[in-house]
Amino acid sequence: MKNYDHKKIEKKWQKEWDKNGIYKTVNGKGKKMYVLDMFPYPSGVGLHVGHPRGYISSDVYARMKSMQGYNVLHPMGYDAFGLPAEQYALQHKIHPRKAVLENVKTFKKQLSIIGLSYDWSREVNTTDPKYYKWTQWIFLQIYNSWYDKTKNKARPIKELEIIFEKSGNLKVNASCSFDVKFFSAKVWSSFSKKDKQDILMKYRLAYEGHSEVNWCEKMGTVLANDEIVNDAKGNPVSERGGFPVEKKIMRQWFMRITAYADRLLSGLEGLDWSDHIKEIQKNWIGKSEGSELEFKISISSEVQPPKSVEVGPLKVFTTRADTIFGATYVVLAPEHPLVNTLKSNILNQEEVIKYIKLIKNKTDEDRTKNDKEKTGVELRGVMAINPANGKEVPIWIADYVLATYGTGAVMAVPAHDERDFEFAKKYNLNIKQSVMPVYGNSVKGEEYRYAVSAFVKRPSDGKYLFIKAKEFNQISKVYGGIEEGENPVLAGIREVFEETGYKTKSVTDFGFSIQSHFHHPHKKVNRKLISDLVELELIDEEQYEVDEEEALLHEVVWLTLDQAKKLITNPKELYDFEIREGKKCFTDDGVLCNSDNFSGISSEAARMQITEFVGGKIVTKYKMRDAIFARQRYWGEPIPLRHNLDGTITEFKEKDLPLELPNVKSYVSIGTGESPLAGVKSWVKEGFETNTMPGWAGSSWYFLRYMDPLNSKQFASKKAIEYWREVDMYVGGQEHATGHLLYSRFWNNFLFDLGCVPFKEPFKRLKNQGMILATDGRKMSKRWNNVINPDDIVNNYGADTLRIYEMFMGPFEQSLPWSTDSIIGSRRFLDRIYRIQEKVTNTKSILGVEKIIHKTLKKVSEDIENFAFNTAVSSMMILVNEIEKSEFIGKNDFKIFLQMLAPFAPHITEELWGNIGEKKSIHKSSWPKWDKKKIIDDVIKIAVQVNGKVRAEIIISKDMTEEEIKDVSLKDKNIVNWILNKEIKRIIYVPNRIVNIVV
RNA sequence: GCCCGAGUGGCGGAACUGGUAUACGCGCACGACUUAAAAUCGUGUCUCGUAAGGGAUGUGGGUUCGAUUCCCACCUCGGGCACCA
Secondary structure: OOOOOOOHHHHHHHHHHHHHHOOOOOOOOOOOOEEOOOOOOOOOOOOOOOOHHHHHHHHHHHHHHOOOEEEEOOOOOOOOHHHHHHHHHHHHOHHHHHHHHHHHHHHHHHOOOOOOOOOOOHOOEEHHHHHHHHHHHHHHHHEEEEOOOOEEEEEEHHHHHHHHHOOOOOOOEEEEEOOOOOOOHHHHHOHHHHHHHHHHOOEEEEEEEEEEEEEEOOEEEEHHHEEEEEEOOOOEEEOOOOOEEEEEEEEEEEEHHHHHHHHHHHHHHHOOOOOHHHHHHEEEEEHHEEEEEEEEEEEOOOOOOOOOOOOOOOEEEEEOOOHHHHHOOOEEOOOOOHHHHHHHHOOOOOHHHHHHHHHHHHOHHHHHOOOOOEEEEEEEEEEEEOOOOEEEEEEEOOOOOOOOOOOEEEOOOOOOOHHHHHHHHHOOOOOOEEEOOOOOOOOOOOOEEEEEEEEEOOOOOEEEEEEOOOOOOEEEEEEEOOOOOOHHHHHHHHHHHHHOOOOOEEEEEEEEEEEEEEOOOOOOOEEEEEEEEEEEEEEEOOOOOOOOOHHHHEEEEEEEEEEEHOOOOOOOHHHHHHOOOOOOOOOOOEEEEEOOOOOOEEEOOOOOOOHHHOOEEEEEEEEEOOOEEEOOOOOOEEEOEOOOOOOEEOOOOOOHOOOOOOOOOOOOOOOOOOOOOHOOOOHHHEEEEEEEEOHHHHHHOOOHHHHOOOOOOOOOOOHHHHHHHHHHHEEOOOOOOOHHHHHHHHHHHHHHHHHHOOOOOOOOOOEEOEEEEOOOOOOHHHHOOOOOHHHHHHHHHHHHHHHHHHOOOOOOOEEOOOOOOOOHHHHHHHHHHHHHHHHHHOOOOOHHHHHHHHHHHHHHHHHOOOOOHHHHHHHHHHHHHHHOOOOEEHHHHHHHHHHHHOOOOHHHHHHHHHOOOOOOOOOHHOOOOOOOOHHHOEEEEEEEEEEEEEEEEEEEEOOOHHHHHHHHHHOOOOHHHOOOOOOEEEEEEEOOOOOEEEE
């Protein structure tokens, strides 16, 4: 017998499979299974061993499903538009189109030697005009749609026009830009064509707008956030070249993904994705429910002469309407439009303008740096009126309020919000408590009391006074009730004297109350206590005599604050320390105080009631923003729109698509920040849009194209879509959690609204492969010189070894370092299998081998289904070890073994399959079924424990009763010693597992 | 700071729903084959102890007849978000 020659075998079968087209998929034949890899961006660098990990896993899965009788769609293609291709082209001075073709070739060559079962006849490429024709087509559908919030779906923009003509926009409940003004049908009809189009633009799901970009004057180009660094002075500069970068407002295209925020959130529920990815998407969408409240603006008479401007109320968004009585100022984002409206009424105009300018020049990074101190300026001369109590509060602008979230304005409640608290402390603003923390649960028959608790300092050594209850051995501060007409400080001084005999004077009243519920053990009553905290100081160290009863109950101890903190366990007491230390900010829910009629009710109830009381409304907000859908680059899909001389926009008709990228010599940035297309005369002359689509456009729908890749009439035929439907198994890296996976869900939901696809969610099941790190534990990168090339592995060990090893090395979703040493184990495994073929006989296997074959088959089938490939391989290794111990193996059993291994090692199994006389490809054979009867053991070994420690093993047969098993256990010679002279309290028997004797 | 996830031999890792911890592979040691080496095969390999037995799943507690698994606190690492009111 010759040795296992992987080179010969793999080459031979790859050629054979190709010739026979065994991986071709035909639409509409039997039950379907769509197994998809995230298609790659074909870079010029080539693959490292980490890349194929996902492809191998989906290939194993697809191969098993195919053998199980599914009609499997398992395609591959290329996502080739985008910045990397453009930069590669610039660097190598070749046209991106040519670079892409070259890279695709390299890529395909590297993939082909791994033996993946792709149907290459369905290959797609996003840069192919035949493909991006449909990307443009979908864009136009989105452009020509608006979102009806009542029907909760996208509708044609034409229908909106009809509504406008009939009744204006008053009754329209749509997702639209925030600045649309109301108009009647009559007013609508008076608008010019351009006016009408401008208004419709605010409703479209793909719309033109403006946004800030990072502009680098010297380079004449727009930079992404990660292309910017800070120089020595902390100013933003370009990473390459170190040229200054500034903010610039530019024209952009957007996608109104926010219209789908709620559907994208709720749609997650039904998906079989990892919780991790769902969590990331949930956070990204960032739903929060709160209230929108209105603060009226009052203008001070100090402004001479008073310029009264029509100022609408200031809207704020808050999730804590219950804290409104503690709102001691309001804050606007510096960009808030009201700042401009109020300009002439602001007394300190210059200061404000200076501040706004300062903020504008900061980069996003500066503004969001974690240790950054909050800054702000008060708008003097104007005040806001708290709608809950009618009191005037100052208005500030500050950089800690974001213009882009909520209403761009907040009511500041420093007592109950950490950010407001920090700001208020810095600028000495009022802090007013309106919610009390609550300790202990309310009980029936509570007696209600006001009380004080006191920190008492002894100036001579800085220690503090505590009392120790003799009965309970607990440390606490002095507590006492506040009598009628007493203030907390006086009550504290009196209580300290009565309980301890010390005379004190007042230092501070912290003015912060806490509500607690407890049982008073001496007075035998339930108490609801509202306590205030004060700090006192000894006047002299002489201790006067105290009441005898008091003295019996507790003694005085003097401790440093640190000592006390360690001794005290009561959470309410500990909270007092925090108040003392100036962390007077309580962000949890509690019970309202200082809140007029609302005092005493819970935070939760108050949120609704107060919102109603002040005439606000309950609203839902999302962190997610609309997605920018434009790049100022050459290498992307052209946006199929034409700008007319009168300022209107005309979209392309379907028959005129695709709008192809002009074939130009130079695609270098033209220096105005616009796309290089703006420098192409013929293009500009036609009025074509010069922005191109972003990288995520083509990848947001490619999974639909595979279903019907050559269709020139539709992006895919209805029939094909209805047959293949959603992707059953989607495999790719988790770095796409908030990009591709969100955008494609958005597009698919949109296409569903349009009736183009019969399902909302495109990816039913998702698996994310972990990264393969270099042997040094770092990421594989040319930079570290630690890249391992799969071609070398395939050459030295074979594709099957690479496949087995990558599946075996660890849990699929976990990142793991590559080990050059360990791969030999996978090769040895295949070597052994190759040798086993000599043991194949035409007779039946011995019983033990047959049994383990069926057990392993069950495990492998289940493990592949669950993507637990490492344990599947491991169980097959155990099987091989067993077979080696046996003198021979029956042909039928060997066949079953080859079949279960075939998805992992398609070449060697095909070879051995042929060697034992099979004519048809193993990959076209039917996945074997395990025989339930064959995997039941007649006798098994179980452990016997005494008091939870294993002391013996016994062999039991399947028809023994529990009594018999217990009996055997007790009589076992190892056990007898352990239970000698002891009373047996209990015997626990877990069927087929364990006997535990408790003595 | 907040929200997730993970900590098991020299290494990658296994352990079903709470039931014999360390499967499988790598490495290492010894042995067989060989003039020799490689390859291959066999045996051993958590730790302390001659043994009986004891101790180990990041640390400390708890629940349980029994905990890698459940609960509480803490430590370390990885990921996500980061002034989202």
